[in-house]
Amino acid sequence: MVAYCKNCGEEVQSGSAYCAKCGSRVQAQTGLVLATWGERALAYIIDTMLLGFVLAWFALPGLRLIPRVWGGDMMNWIPFVDFGFRNIIYFVYWFFMEQTYGQSLGKMAMRIEVTDLDGGRLDMNQTAIQALGKAFLLPLDLILGWVMYPSMQQRLFNNLSNTVVLKKQG
Ligand SMILES: [Zn+2]
Numbered sequence: 359m360v361a362y363c364k365n366c367g368e369e370v371q372s373g374s375a376y377c378a379k380c381g382s383r384v385q386a387q388t389g390l391v392l393a394t395w396g397e398r399a400l401a402y403i404i405d406t407m408l409l410g411f412v413l414a415w416f417a418l419p420g421l422r423l424i425p426r427v428w429g430g431d432m433m434n435w436i437p438f439v440d441f442g443f444r445n446i447i448y449f450v451y452w453f454f455m456e457q458t459y460g461q462s463l464g465k466m467a468m469r470i471e472v473t474d475l476d477g478g479r480l481d482m483n484q485t486a487i488q489a490l491g492k493a494f495l496l497p498l499d500l501i502l503g504w505v506m507y508p509s510m511q512q513r514l515f516n517n518l519s520n521t522v523v524l525k526k527q528g
Pocket residue numbers: 363364365366367368377378379380381382
């Protein structure tokens with residue numbers, strides 16, 4: 359059976375829950391629309407800048423105070439894995455915010471939220487797993503997600519935790 363997206367008319371692959379073209383939820387739940395990678399990237403930049411300011415305020419020794427996306431040390435992108443103190447702070451921040459509110463401050467600003475596949479709240483395991491990839495393995499997490507889950511727009515660790523990022527309703 360061939361299904362078509364109610365929002366944009368694009369043919370939907372069987373078994374995929376979201377339209378690959380516009381991101382609308384295909385099945386019963388209406389109003390669930392995937393956030394774009396651009397919105398998520400901006401939320402990430404807002405979060406890392408805010409944390410950068412906070413960490414700079416406390417002037418902890420040995421920290422990289424400016425997120426490396428802002429021209430810090432590009433070479434550090436290559437090894438993929440990063441387990442610095444800053445990454446632990448990122449993890450704690452995202453875990454706390456997304457478990458409590460479903461949103462980080464950056465996601466609040468962009469009006470997007472992380473949910474389970476049906477738009478519901480995450481349990482602690484889901485929150486922890488998706489935050490782990492984002493905090494410690496982001497380039498790898500993203501690239502593998504782009505390649506493997508284009509229609510769901512999931513990072514690898516979104517897929518592992520059965521989570522998606524949606525436009526916030528209402
Ligand atoms: Zn569509």
